[in-house]
Amino acid sequence: MTNTQQVTPIARRPLHEEAADRLRDLIVQGRLTPGERLNERLLSVQLGLSRTPLREAIKVLATEGLVELLPNRGAIVSHMDAVRLSESMVVMGALEALAGELACINATDAQVNEIRALHYEMLAYHARGDLAGYFKFNQAIHLKIVKYSGNTMLFNAYRQLNANVRRARYLANLSRERWDAAVREHDEILAALAARDVKRIKALLSDHLTHKLASVLAALPSRQAA
Amino acid sequence: MTNTQQVTPIARRPLHEEAADRLRDLIVQGRLTPGERLNERLLSVQLGLSRTPLREAIKVLATEGLVELLPNRGAIVSHMDAVRLSESMVVMGALEALAGELACINATDAQVNEIRALHYEMLAYHARGDLAGYFKFNQAIHLKIVKYSGNTMLFNAYRQLNANVRRARYLANLSRERWDAAVREHDEILAALAARDVKRIKALLSDHLTHKLASVLAALPSRQAA
DNA sequence: TTTTTGTATTCTGCATACAAAATGACAAAC
């Protein structure tokens, strides 16, 4: 039993990945605002690394669309205008519809129940009127549906679009009516999933995203006026 | 009219972008084979730049899924197994169906005619039995349809998946029957687009991708046996 | 012969150094 010990298989996480994660958080949480410039020197000291891995992270975020690269002028947090937002959500609608379809076929009963559990937790936050908590579980449910489609490429594509859209989630400062409607839609989505009703879940998810988009777009102009 | 001149907007292209493009080509063209290791020092001299911008490019390719990052062991060209391939094509099918729908609505007549021109060029190569030329215009047509959907996010998502799938295009060493059928399908797709028949183009593109996937999957096992 | 172990070499990951471009300040000219 000399060398049989588990030699830490935890290869230290590369700094550029760490940096990418932290930058993503900063952007999605709105700590770095759209249009804001990413000063490399400043960020490198704030994140406690050198410019090299930081730059690698920034390049990754650029391909993900979270930041924009300006030649010789570094990177800025990309703007999230109504056009980009609705474009993204339209694509996500198509992806979720496909995901629902596949999940109906591929998800195990245990996975469906996992989603069901999240659904009830979400209902609890809805009942309390806690929007932030609601959003969190709402997000989790949608992600799980896509994940349990069993299609990794689909999951990755969805994840990437979602990161961009999440930045604007505060815009969906939805009315009570829309909120209640969204919850009802989620009820139906879960029912369709449990019933393995492919046609139905596809239609439901597609409509759900369409409604969400409409809700966000309705809220958008008032924001820009402010 | 003193300063109205076009002040060379051609800011020199950053080396990391140049490197990313060239690496993409090398991978898509199969000059770098799946599983092959990317030696940074070697590649940097071959491409005529230093390791820093090269590494940035590699990180970008990794997020695009063209290469895989192994901790402390650099990057390898990612493998293109049947699972990944079919997963990607399923997603592309959904995206193309959406794109066709949107293109029907948004594309100008001039753009439709541009696609028509590509279609005829493709027919010429088909008539000659020139598979490589056929593929080239086939690709161009599909890309144009997605582009003329007018949805930039959709285009980006599609482009990324496509880069991965193109690497396996030689696998679709299709039979004459399948080839002829594919051409007929393209005829119908173009007709539906010109007729602005949303329902029809959606169904056609979805089926087209399904058939293409089946064709590729059928060709795959024989390849692996060889 | 096969396996193991110690060592040298190669390669990656990261930090730093340097050059070119952009930004900003400030003064001169209109």
Added chain:
DNA sequence: GTTTGTCATTTTGTATGCAGAATACAAAAA
């Protein structure tokens, strides 16, 4: 008062240097 030109400073883009991990290889042991 505005504009324009010049210079100092800051910031990005790229190259290079260095430490540690991984790999290859050779010698020793089974």
